[in-house]
Amino acid sequence: MSKNNSNVSTEPYKGVRDFYPEDMAIQNHIFSVWKKTVEKFGFTEYNASILEPAELYKAKTSEEIVNEQTYTFTDRGDREVTLRPEMTPTVARMVAGKRRELGFPLRWYSIPNVFRYERPQRGRLREHWQLNVDMFGLGTTEADVELIAVAYEIMKNFGAKNSDFIIKVSSRKLMNAVFGTWYELDEAQSKALQRHMDKKAKMPEEVFYMEAEKIVGKPFEFLNLSHTSSQYEEAMAFPAIRQAKEELDLVISSLQARGVTNVEYDENIIRGFDYYTGTVFEVFDTDPANNRSLFGGGRYDNLMSLFGGESLPAFGFGMGDVTIRDFLDTHGLLPAQTSTTQIMICIMDVECKAYAEEVANELRTTGGADGKGTNVALNYSYKNISDQTKAARKLSIPQVVIIGEDEVKSKTYTIKDLAKTE
């Protein structure tokens, strides 16, 4: 791992990860749960390049991200190109590009790697992979409910219990109604307050309220919209607030009816991106040691207008590999370490090679628990049994077959479990 002046370093680029097989196995486990779950619900996979024209992000992504946090450079043909910081603009671009040929409601998913140029810290690397799940063409609460239910099913399929996480939902539509009618803010004030609220958790409470007062021009107090609140009836007299709140209540009650009992309304849920227009949600770890936002998403009905088309209802969420791996780790839900290779065949000397290859061929074709073939590595090092077995252990291969003179003569072999012969 050392680096000196004459040698090239073996370290990866700052803030990105190497995936050695043991890490890759975890990554593949996470991807596999993601794929199986969303495909069960009829989502199909798409993908695109990590290279996107920079203009794609300039209109709708939050300014902070585009200006300060993307990898953007000019190519030799003088094109400004960005390493995608998120997948939503890409999927909107692709849907807009083939809108007439696609069938709706459209259910799409992808597992892209995305890039942010920021100071590396826990759970915030410069590159991470992110499941993206989106439904296009359905503007009703059924889409909101299904997408949040899919997010819930993924957590369950990872082995999480309802008590391990909580789904907090809110609504941009409701927030805008409250901003416009209750707080009586204009558009610029609304936007400023929204961004300020998004950073609430990052500052002391008194700083939050002081700053909020500056924005709204009067002492700021959250509108409490729980059904038991004294403000509830008064707020419901505003049609825009009433309609948005009823819609959100329907999303929550529909989820609860499906067994998603760990869901609640939380007016603090904003989500960073500007493009959300309706229901937004965020999933939190309930473990006090890891009590943070895991992932989220929401409705974005206007992103298509970026490409000049008619607006198209859309709801989506993204779920990052780093955060989910931390969650699985914290809750003891990571799978046990094994290699995709089941058996190493240790060949004792070159005279045994032909029979060893015969055995390998047989095991690859008809071996394994289901008799459909298993994964076999041949060890051609011709070292002694102890050295070859040691190599198998280092490679996390669980079983060995030793082919020596006796096996060649008798044309028989035994599969040995390394855990049992330790």
Next chain:
Amino acid sequence: MSKNNSNVSTEPYKGVRDFYPEDMAIQNHIFSVWKKTVEKFGFTEYNASILEPAELYKAKTSEEIVNEQTYTFTDRGDREVTLRPEMTPTVARMVAGKRRELGFPLRWYSIPNVFRYERPQRGRLREHWQLNVDMFGLGTTEADVELIAVAYEIMKNFGAKNSDFIIKVSSRKLMNAVFGTWYELDEAQSKALQRHMDKKAKMPEEVFYMEAEKIVGKPFEFLNLSHTSSQYEEAMAFPAIRQAKEELDLVISSLQARGVTNVEYDENIIRGFDYYTGTVFEVFDTDPANNRSLFGGGRYDNLMSLFGGESLPAFGFGMGDVTIRDFLDTHGLLPAQTSTTQIMICIMDVECKAYAEEVANELRTTGGADGKGTNVALNYSYKNISDQTKAARKLSIPQVVIIGEDEVKSKTYTIKDLAKTE
């Protein structure tokens, strides 16, 4: 697909591809054959970031590639970073970084996307995915034979026949022996001739020989090393040539003994990268309409020295998705188009929703040919049957279940095959 001044374009960045579900399905088919085949032979998966320190490529990749063909830029922390143009330097870096902890012989594979900044043309995009298969720690011909056999098995598992492709092998060691002893060239001349030979197919024959004569300082004539050649005995008198040729003959005969009959020696096989040290191979399509190199690889025993470690024998090959897709297309080997979603449930009105969701749940859990659950999309658009069925066809979903008043009353449903109801 149009672009005007006010709207953002729906086109991807120049020279890269969007993968709509129908393309993704083909991509997933290719990846799946790759993974299954190499895992059968005991190779395990690794990965790394596309971002690498630029210094990694400056020592061993061909100069043309580093200087003219990579995406290299300076990040905001003044680090020079390159989008990996190939995976071999990365895998060498990773092996060097954990050499003591890894078990050898080490079999690794990865399916990275790699980037080249070049004029887009057929089969040469700016981004493509590439299976990389490498074995470390075995310097004998068994490694050469196994890796070439794995490449052969992949082609067979794609459905190719032996007559569809030919594996041409050569040897850098043999070439160096011939250059040094037969042509009597010094190192600079050898390198120049090697690079010149690598471009042989790109120029008229007389230009090739004229230029070669300039390099070697006398009329240039290929040394014919086939066993029937008049030069054969004379060349074999040089021990370096003899040893290298015998090694290469052993690789070829071992492959033939395994059923790989479409393999032959071809002294024109060079491979572009400087780091090869022994056997090199290249697989060609035999179809006259698509008669070109599909992929290749070879032995590179000295790459570890880049990181200051002891040399470590290595043999690897890479296989690109674009080229292999062209090959499968040319030979009629692409899989039939289907979605990962098996059934769309068409819901006739909102009153039928609860039962439709019940049916979806049942099919997801116990449906499908094996009774282990199938992939189901619910259509909540509440449009008429004809519209919903049309959407299913556009989405390439092969079956529908219609849930209307009758189905809700009788609590029964029928799975209809769309192909049969057309």
